[in-house]
Amino acid sequence: MPENQSGFPEVDRVIHEPARLAILTVLSACSSADFTFLQTATGLSKGNLSVQLTRLEEAGLVSIDKVLERKKTRTTVKLSSTGRIQLNDYWQTMKRIQEHGIGRSE
């Protein structure tokens, strides 16, 4: 796991952003979810959610599927296997940082 100059483990900046972390948390608890559910759960606006999903897709963490259903586009989002691994790594890094912090305070 990479570490920065202060000795702390390096955090994945793509995942660490609160809105993206919320999206990934939802997707890690289900097989796939649609755009409306992600919006309901995370409380993000349509525009913001769309931007965050594009960033996550560019990073290869999620896969987005758009299907035309009764003249409406239904967007389904799924966590990729890379995304699942990176999210687990992220939580392990956070745990290490917490342990590091506790170790220092003691």
Next chain:
Amino acid sequence: MDDQSRLTYLTRYYYELQGIRTAPFWLCGLVFQVNTYFDSGYSKGYFRDIFLLMAIGLMGLFMWLAGRYYRHRFGWLNPTWISLPDSRVYWSLYWFVGIWAFYCIFISHFRGFFPYVFTIVWISPLFNAENPPVRRIYFGLAGAVVIFSALFLQIAHGDGRIIIVIQCVVLLALGVADHLLLMSLCTPPNENADA
């Protein structure tokens, strides 16, 4: 409940919290029991059959509309999680009530509604530690109401149909409570989130 727990819980229990979906089923049960309770016994055959068919049709329509409402209002997801309580107390009670029901039905030849078996099935959220305390409390209270009413009616030799009415009312109330919990877990759109 912190935000991570809220998101995970909401996603895992999304379909379980859609309490309004089952509401017409309990409403129908309630209507039929109240109908038989006030019925003086003479046959109303034709009208009764039409009433039954209409109620079933309306129930199906309401359930379909409720499904559509949840999908449009809150969205859709493909779940991977089956919620089963991991409490030993629950499974001990489950087997105890199951064996007791088996004894009553097949050995004592009891012919009637046995509320304890049904109650032990729907009371499972009380024993599931993943549920927020408020949900466990209202399921516990609902279970206590049904069990004590059933015991009281058994001791007092009361009309057994009353317990079906109580079960339907309690399950209807639990459905509404679950729906309100789902609403409270869903946050309104937040424009201040980072873009």
